[in-house]
Amino acid sequence: MSNQLPIVDDVCCTPLVREPLTEPQAVELARMFKAVGDPVRLRLLSLIGSHDGGEACVCDLIGAFDLTGPTISHHLKVLRESGLITGERRGTWIYYRAEPDTLARLSTLLQPAAAVTA
Amino acid sequence: MSNQLPIVDDVCCTPLVREPLTEPQAVELARMFKAVGDPVRLRLLSLIGSHDGGEACVCDLIGAFDLTGPTISHHLKVLRESGLITGERRGTWIYYRAEPDTLARLSTLLQPAAAVTA
Numbered sequence: 001m002s003n004q005l006p007i008v009d010d011v012c013c014t015p016l017v018r019e020p021l022t023e024p025q026a027v028e029l030a031r032m033f034k035a036v037g038d039p040v041r042l043r044l045l046s047l048i049g050s051h052d053g054g055e056a057c058v059c060d061l062i063g064a065f066d067l068t069g070p071t072i073s074h075h076l077k078v079l080r081e082s083g084l085i086t087g088e089r090r091g092t093w094i095y096y097r098a099e100p101d102t103l104a105r106l107s108t109l110l111q112p113a114a115a116v117t118a
Numbered sequence: 119m120s121n122q123l124p125i126v127d128d129v130c131c132t133p134l135v136r137e138p139l140t141e142p143q144a145v146e147l148a149r150m151f152k153a154v155g156d157p158v159r160l161r162l163l164s165l166i167g168s169h170d171g172g173e174a175c176v177c178d179l180i181g182a183f184d185l186t187g188p189t190i191s192h193h194l195k196v197l198r199e200s201g202l203i204t205g206e207r208r209g210t211w212i213y214y215r216a217e218p219d220t221l222a223r224l225s226t227l228l229q230p231a232a233a234v235t236a
Contacts, residue, residue: 037152049135
């Protein structure tokens with residue numbers, strides 16, 4: 001049985017079923033999970049990540065919610081400050097992308113034991 | 119270098135970079151992420167998941183925190199109600215395990231585009 005993990009070494013971490021988190025690691029990672037612990041932000045992240053070309057502007061997102069522009073912008077700011085999305089201004093709009101390194105880190109962290117020891 | 123992550127097909131869902139979440143999906147999943155969006159609960163989950171034999175009782179956990187037993191028990195209840203851990207009473211103690219299907223579901227959901235399209 002191999003314990004080798006299919007992880008992206010330069011961005012990743014250890015699955016939590018393999019090694020307990022330290023307190024500073026837990027504080028940092030809990031902040032990211034808290035950011036996606038909200039249905040609107042989780043849907044925003046999925047809309048951005050699955051959008052054509054892997055990016056979306058507020059103009060692409062606002063129609064999916066019964067929320068004002070400033071509320072959407074607030075949620076985007078939380079996702080951005082947690083490192084889950086990045087934004088790039090082009091012309092009138094900021095285009096957002098899911099941050100692959102952050103997603104990979106959280107995804108690997110949550111791998112179950114079966115995946116870790118497979 | 120392969121970015122592909124192991125997916126457990128029978129319990130899993132679609133990575134959010136592939137398909138937007140529906141509102142009910144987002145509500146259900148956000149509840150789980152909110153449960154790990156707290157440093158104490160995230161450390162508890164990692165201590166349980168990485169403990170010898172993949173299970174731990176409160177007696178194994180309490181020493182890692184400067185918190186009372188009832189506070190630890192409250193956080194364990196939140197993890198349990200969110201489907202992240204299960205508990206089984208044996209004698210004096212309840213033994214907790216990380217729930218592999220829930221971890222696999224959240225891990226797959228967060229897979230980055232590189233892992234999904236690899």
